[in-house]
Every structure is written in structure tokens, then in C-alpha cells.
Amino acid sequence: QAGQIHIRISAANRGAEAAVLHLLPSCWCRNTWAWGDDAGEKPKLVAAQAPAGAAWAVQIKVEGLGEYYLYGRQTAQLLFTENDSNAEALWGLRNRSHYVKDAFHRRVVHGEQGAVNPAHSGSKFAAWHTQTVEPGAQMTLEIVLSEGALQTPFADAKALFELREREADDYYHGILPDKVADQNILRQALAGMIWNKQFYHFDVARWLDGDTSRPPQSRKAGRNRQWRQLCASDIMSVPDSWEFPWFAAWDMAFHALPLALVDIDFAKRQLEMLLREDMLHPNGQIPAYEWAFGDVNPPVHAMAVLKLFRMERVQRGAGDHGFLRRTLHKLLLNFAWWLNAKDSDGHGVFEGGFLGLDNISVYDRSQVLPAGYRLKQADATGWMAMFSLNMTMIALELTVEEPDYEDIALQCYSQFLTMANVMAGNVDHSPSLWDADDGFFKDVLVTPEGDRHRIDVFSMVGIIPLFACEVVEPRLLKNAPRFEKMLMAHAGGMFDGHSICACPAHTNERGEHLLSLANHDMLPPILKHLLNENEFLSPHGIRSVSRIHATHHDLGWLPAIGRALIEYLPGESNTGLFGGNSNWRGPVWMPVNYLLIETLMKFHQYLGDNFEVEVPCANNCKMTLQEVSYLLIERVTDVFRRDKNAHIPAFASDSPHQNDPHWQDLLLFNEYYHGETGQGLGASHQTGWTGLVANLLLMKHDKPEKT
Incomplete structure (x- = not known):
């Protein structure tokens, strides 16, 4: 329904014994009143009269947003506090209010009844549900968030969920027919893209200067001080909302491609966002990522802009020339920055x-x-x-x-x-x-x-x-x-x-x-390396470093560098370089595999079926570049499919995702993949650029990238 969000939360007891489960769905208002500015009227959450079919209700008033209501169907104890840090516990300072942010923990875990506001009002709320759950049983909560009051918020809840599920099935059937076994991969990849949207707010000048309620701190000379113009305040597609809850420039460009399969307008806004005057540096540099906006990521923004224009032309019959114009003008600034810097x-x-x-x-x-x-x-x-x-x-x-x-x-x-x-x-x-x-x-x-x-x-x-x-x-x-x-x-x-x-x-x-x-004379020797399983070609895509460096890793002495060593490390990094949680010396990375496949398809478009190359992994038989592309797509997507032993390469052999009936159909999309086994490594929910598997699946099935 317009202006309503229906929520269903289910939690199951997979253990062998009955257990008491505590669930606290929460709602809070972002703290803008503690900055020392005139923040206007403070948001307020207050208990309200529950309508028919609801066990509880909360009225939410936020200046500029109007009035909302939160309803719960199951009986719960309502907890209220303020969304203020516990300054006394953290810094030894006086609290602004007796009721502070950690109140729910103190109430539930330590039984401190005075931690929560007995007046049932505040800027932070939780509905405390408790239930003894038997082995194999589950606890289900139903909640409705609505713009304005409802008389019977749960009257049509069951029918509404069934309708939305049917609509979702029909929608994804239109993207990729459900008879195709890969639809489960595609749907979960796109679900992961949507899951990794988050509100991101970072005002660099404000952060460096400090709040007006306290003197400026030494961070005036801190990192990103050359980026005072940057003021991000928007919904962004982040790499992993759990492990990487901030934007990264080249990640975001790749994110736009799978997102465009389900919401091309949002995808276009993501690309334009980093080119706005409050994000793009005056010298034309695109901010890289929060840790150091001035670092350099590969210039893939124009690639994504062009791709989205072409995708929209397929989806809607015409490309968005206004989008092209706006982005081109800003990208010219970035292009000049690269040439000069x-x-x-x-x-x-x-x-x-x-x-x-x-x-x-x-x-x-x-x-x-x-x-x-x-x-x-x-x-x-x-x-x-x-x-x-x-x-x-x-x-x-x-x-x-x-x-x-x-x-x-x-x-x-x-x-x-x-x-x-x-x-x-x-x-x-x-x-x-x-x-x-x-x-x-x-x-x-x-x-x-x-x-x-x-x-x-x-x-x-x-x-x-x-x-x-x-x-x-x-x-x-x-x-x-x-x-x-x-x-x-x-x-x-x-x-x-x-x-x-x-x-x-x-x-x-x-x-x-x-x-x-x-030129086309370079393609055969390059592909001879890429399609050799003893070099670049793994069972699950192209490795970032050739396997030959497993034995040939000493490259001799280089002036100014010293002994030049390169290792083949198909799994995680063995050094702390760049934080140690990333490795480009052997694993398979989705974005560059995607670009390689796209490139081979472009060469095939021009050269046609008469241009063939020898493929070492196929007994040196000859293939067209389209056939090579499909071979690579199959290998990349195989990381998510069950092999002949019913094993999914992306998961460890003891993972519940392999055989547990409650987990075996659920996929995770990792940051990168082991160059030998295909096991997922790095951030485990980084659907982000790994979500490009959705685009590859459509390419494989000869279906245009459209909804």
C-alpha cells in the first residue's frame, strides 16, 4: 500500500533444546540536536493507542517528514530512551538526559528498570518480545510502518505478502525465465545489491572543524583536509553495508550495472552523485573512498555511464541524452585531472x-x-x-x-x-x-x-x-x-x-x-596465456596473477626497488600491505573478469565468427571470441553452482550453505574468490561488484540487459 511498509521477522530455533528468545525491533531518530546548532524541533517517539488488530502503536513525529506510526501485532514491552550517547560512561561527562542510547542493553541484559523512560516517550524505541521457542519452531513478528494513522493495519497483511511475492516472482521471470537454473543466482545477486543501499552522511568541513558546542580539535589538520567541499548526504550503494559501510568510487561504478537491471534511475543517480559539486574535487578528482578521498581508483566512471545509456536504450527504447550531457561535462574535468596529475x-x-x-x-x-x-x-x-x-x-x-x-x-x-x-x-x-x-x-x-x-x-x-x-x-x-x-x-x-x-x-x-x-594480432598470444589452466585460467574465472609465479617468483634485481619478487597467492594475502584483507596476487575478482568478457564480446562484434583463436584449455581447438566469452561466463558463474559432487565452490566444505536444508539455497557474494578452489574470501556480503554475475548471466542466455 502507498505510504506503508509491512515487515515480517521470523527467527527459528535450530537447536535441540527449547530456548527463550528475545527480539527487539527498534526505531530511532538520527541525532541532529546534540551538534550545538539550532536543530529545530526535536524528533519524538511516543506510545499511542493501538488500533484494532494491533498489540501496540508508536507515534513518530519528525520535523520536515511529518507524522508516522509504527504498529506491532504481537504483544511486547515498550522501551523508550533518547538517542544520545552515554557521555558519563564514555567520557566522564554529564549526560544531557537521564535516558541515553545504551538503555535497552542495560534494561534487557542487566535488568536495570530505571534505564528506560517510564513515560513511554523519547527519540529511540524498541518493542521487547520474549518467547520460549521449541526445537524446530520459530517466532514470527509482524510490524507496519505507515505515513499517518491506520484503523486496521494488519487487516490485509497475509494477502499483501502473498501478492508481493507473486509480483516479485513475475518480475524476475521477466528478467530471466524461471526454468533457467541460474535464476536463483540472479535473484539473490540483485537482492544483495538492493540490501547494500544505505544512507551515508559525511560533511568533511564540519568534521574537521568540530561541533560548535566545543572548541575545534586537532583534526583540523587530519586526513581528507584537502576535501573540505565534500558533503555527502544521500542513499548510496556501498560495497558491503556490514564490512565496508562507505562508498568507493570504482566499486560504485560497477554497482550501477547490476542495479540498472532493476532500477536504472537509481543507478544513474549513483553515477551522477560522485560528480556533483559537493563530491567532485574542484580540481576534477573523483573521491576514492572515506579513508583517503585523495587516493586513486581506476577511471571506470565513464565506462559505467556509457553502459547505462546503452542499457536504458534497450529497456525503454531511447537513451537518456540529458544524463549523458550532464555526466560528460563533469567527466571532462576528471579527464583533465588525470592528464595533469x-x-x-x-x-x-x-x-x-x-x-x-x-x-x-x-x-x-x-x-x-x-x-x-x-x-x-x-x-x-x-x-x-x-x-x-x-x-x-x-x-x-x-x-x-x-x-x-x-x-x-x-x-x-x-x-x-x-x-x-x-x-x-x-x-x-x-x-x-x-x-x-x-x-x-x-x-x-x-x-x-x-x-x-x-x-x-x-x-x-x-x-x-x-x-x-x-x-x-x-x-x-x-x-x-x-x-x-x-x-x-x-x-x-x-x-x-x-x-x-x-x-x-x-x-x-x-x-x-x-x-x-x-590489435587483432595481439589477441591470440594474450588469450593463449589467459585460457591456459596452468597460467591464468582457473575453474572459476581469470586469476589476477598467473599460476606460473607459483614457481617463477624471483624476477631479479631492479634499481630503486631491489629484489623483485612476485608470489602466486590464490587465497588470502600473506602480508599486511593495504590492510592485509585484500589480495590481487592470484584470486579471481569479478569486476575485471566482467570487463574482459565485455571486451571480448566487443571484439567479436567487429571481427565476427571468422576470427578464431586456439584455446589451450580445450585441447587447442579453435573458438570464436563469443564462444570464449561464454566459456569464461560459465566458469565465473560455476562458483555459485553445485558441482558434480553437489558442492558449491564458493563455500567451505563444512559451511551450512553446503548441505543444511535451511541454508543450502542461500548464497553469499564475496569480495573475491580463491584462484584454485573458488572459495569466497574477503568481505562476505560484498554483492557490490560481485553482483555483476547477474549481468553475465543475462549475457550468457543471449538476453539483453533489460527489465
Whole structure:
């Protein structure tokens, strides 16, 4: 019903003995009155007369929100207090009120009756339910939150729940038919995306300055002090609302893609949120994450913007050009920040920064090298080349209706060509990041004397340049004659007399152009590494570091770095680097697997079924790139499916999710997965970017990503 939320809470006794269960569903108002400001009228929760069918009722009054009511169907003891910290217990200071935030704990656990307000009013409330639950039985509570008073809040509750369940079944059937065994995976992935929404409020200037009711603290010079303009106050999609209850820039870009399957308007708002004036730094940098807004995550925002535009065009028959325009203008600021901040010599090869792949390198790449030394990063430059092509495509999409955007397409594509030229080693003394002997992209260390030292690591670093790939349809060139002329001028990927990228002189049978950092001659050797089970290919996707480094981990001596070591660690990290709870040296990570699969599908769109590669994991038989993509989708999604032994790889063998009848159909979506066994690691509810499995399932079933 409009203005109503019906809630049902069930808790079961899975033990062998009867037990007393205490359940306290709670409601509270955010504390805005203790900041020392004029906060207006203080919110108030007060016991009210229970209507027919309800055992209790609470009236909620919040200035600006109006009047709400909370109703409970089962008998309970009502507890009220204030949502104020217990200053006396915490800091030895006088409490603002006798009734404070820890009152319910003191009442229930310690039996302190004076802890709660006998007047049944306050800013925090709990309904204390107690029941002896027999083995195998369960306790169920029903609650209704309504905007305004209701006369019979539970009159239609049973029918309403049944209706909503049918509607949900019908809705998801429309996304993926229920006869498909993978629907359980898709539904739970999308449920996890919705679960990880939360209200996030962080006013950096206010935090640094301190409350007006007390003198400023030393944190004026604390972390994020360069981000005083940032004032977040919105509902955000967070990586894991339990373990990572804050936004992360590149996570949020990936979150938008599965969210768009069920709520594309919310997904678009998420992407625009980080580009608003109260989030984006004046210099154009997108805030990375709460711990250090000034850190650097991969520039994937434009990728997500372009993807959402295309998804909405499928869903609704037309893309949102206003969304494209608004985001493009802000992303140009971010693009300029990257060009100025991370390309130290202006040559178009990028270096430095955290870049989200934590410990993947032979040293901590967020640290500064000695003067004169430079680490030219294949992944950083690959990300930026992808960013350039994403921006080019956004501008071309806008050119269809507004030809003036052709200038931006020209500028962004020019930047891409510059990056491709330098990455190929054709400018001054810049090193080529392509190792033709090994058929892979690699980082290069340059000394002050200009000596070059290739870092012979086979990792995700060398795969990322593939992601710079787009297909230009003929319709995008109708209002872009100068851009088409530029394509012809650089036909065959020619730039200053060198062939630097895959921008073929000819179109395919549909008249499409390919724009790509890697040419089709590079694909077979790269895929030979990726599709080899003794290298990158695990039973559950592409590993972040090749398995060959299990034995080949000593890379010799590198100037300014020392002994260069790279380990293959398919599970959790064995060091404290970046907190120790993240590992890019072997595990399977969903976002980069998703981008790789998307990229191979783009190459297939242009190259077609006649282009095939040898697949080592399939006895070197030849496959199209679409078939390779489907092979990878199967492996990635297998982590959630039961294998021939009825075992789900994502869970440990002793997990209740394997065989317990109450848990065996419930999935968790982890941060990353073991590179050998597929067991889920890291944050256990990080549906976030792991929710991309929903997009992959639709791709596998040849169904457009639409609702």
C-alpha cells in the first residue's frame, strides 16, 4: 500500500533444546540536536493507542517528514530512551538526559528498570518480545510502518505478502525465465545489491572543524583536509553495508550495472552523485573512498555511464541524452585531472597511484620512487586509454542529436591516439609496454639515465590494456564528418608513420569501425596465456596473477626497488600491505573478469565468427571470441553452482550453505574468490561488484540487459 511498509521477522530455533528468545525491533531518530546548532524541533517517539488488530502503536513525529506510526501485532514491552550517547560512561561527562542510547542493553541484559523512560516517550524505541521457542519452531513478528494513522493495519497483511511475492516472482521471470537454473543466482545477486543501499552522511568541513558546542580539535589538520567541499548526504550503494559501510568510487561504478537491471534511475543517480559539486574535487578528482578521498581508483566512471545509456536504450527504447550531457561535462574535468596529475612527463604514459589493484605489483605502487625513477604502468595507461575511448563514444552518441559535441569526440580520440603511440614506444625515449616475445603487456621501470627494465610479471596489469576497445556504428558518424575524416587519416592504426593500435582501414560487413589499443594480432598470444589452466585460467574465472609465479617468483634485481619478487597467492594475502584483507596476487575478482568478457564480446562484434583463436584449455581447438566469452561466463558463474559432487565452490566444505536444508539455497557474494578452489574470501556480503554475475548471466542466455 502507498505510504506503508509491512515487515515480517521470523527467527527459528535450530537447536535441540527449547530456548527463550528475545527480539527487539527498534526505531530511532538520527541525532541532529546534540551538534550545538539550532536543530529545530526535536524528533519524538511516543506510545499511542493501538488500533484494532494491533498489540501496540508508536507515534513518530519528525520535523520536515511529518507524522508516522509504527504498529506491532504481537504483544511486547515498550522501551523508550533518547538517542544520545552515554557521555558519563564514555567520557566522564554529564549526560544531557537521564535516558541515553545504551538503555535497552542495560534494561534487557542487566535488568536495570530505571534505564528506560517510564513515560513511554523519547527519540529511540524498541518493542521487547520474549518467547520460549521449541526445537524446530520459530517466532514470527509482524510490524507496519505507515505515513499517518491506520484503523486496521494488519487487516490485509497475509494477502499483501502473498501478492508481493507473486509480483516479485513475475518480475524476475521477466528478467530471466524461471526454468533457467541460474535464476536463483540472479535473484539473490540483485537482492544483495538492493540490501547494500544505505544512507551515508559525511560533511568533511564540519568534521574537521568540530561541533560548535566545543572548541575545534586537532583534526583540523587530519586526513581528507584537502576535501573540505565534500558533503555527502544521500542513499548510496556501498560495497558491503556490514564490512565496508562507505562508498568507493570504482566499486560504485560497477554497482550501477547490476542495479540498472532493476532500477536504472537509481543507478544513474549513483553515477551522477560522485560528480556533483559537493563530491567532485574542484580540481576534477573523483573521491576514492572515506579513508583517503585523495587516493586513486581506476577511471571506470565513464565506462559505467556509457553502459547505462546503452542499457536504458534497450529497456525503454531511447537513451537518456540529458544524463549523458550532464555526466560528460563533469567527466571532462576528471579527464583533465588525470592528464595533469598522473602523466608526469606529458607523454601519455601513466604512473603512480593506488589504482585499486592493491598488492598486484612487485612493490607498493602508491609509494614514490627515488628522484628520476619512473614506473610506466601498463594498467594505468590501459585504464586511461579505455577512459579516452569511453569519452569518445559518449561524445559521438551526443553528436547524433547535437553535432557540436563532435569537437569533444575529436579531442578525446586524439588523446587515445597519443596514449597508444607512446605505449607502443614511439615517442622520445618512452618504452614500449608490449612485450612481443612473451605476447603480453608489462610495466617498465625507467632509470634517471634512461635505462629500461621490463618487469616480467604476468598479471592482470597486462590484461587491462585490452579493455580499451569500442565499436563505432555507422549511425554515430552521420553528424561527425570531421571525426570520420580523422578515422580515415589514421586508418590501420597509423600515427606518425607507425602502426600503433587496432583501428583497421576497413569496416566490417555492417560498416562498423573498431577502436582498440590492442590489435587483432595481439589477441591470440594474450588469450593463449589467459585460457591456459596452468597460467591464468582457473575453474572459476581469470586469476589476477598467473599460476606460473607459483614457481617463477624471483624476477631479479631492479634499481630503486631491489629484489623483485612476485608470489602466486590464490587465497588470502600473506602480508599486511593495504590492510592485509585484500589480495590481487592470484584470486579471481569479478569486476575485471566482467570487463574482459565485455571486451571480448566487443571484439567479436567487429571481427565476427571468422576470427578464431586456439584455446589451450580445450585441447587447442579453435573458438570464436563469443564462444570464449561464454566459456569464461560459465566458469565465473560455476562458483555459485553445485558441482558434480553437489558442492558449491564458493563455500567451505563444512559451511551450512553446503548441505543444511535451511541454508543450502542461500548464497553469499564475496569480495573475491580463491584462484584454485573458488572459495569466497574477503568481505562476505560484498554483492557490490560481485553482483555483476547477474549481468553475465543475462549475457550468457543471449538476453539483453533489460527489465
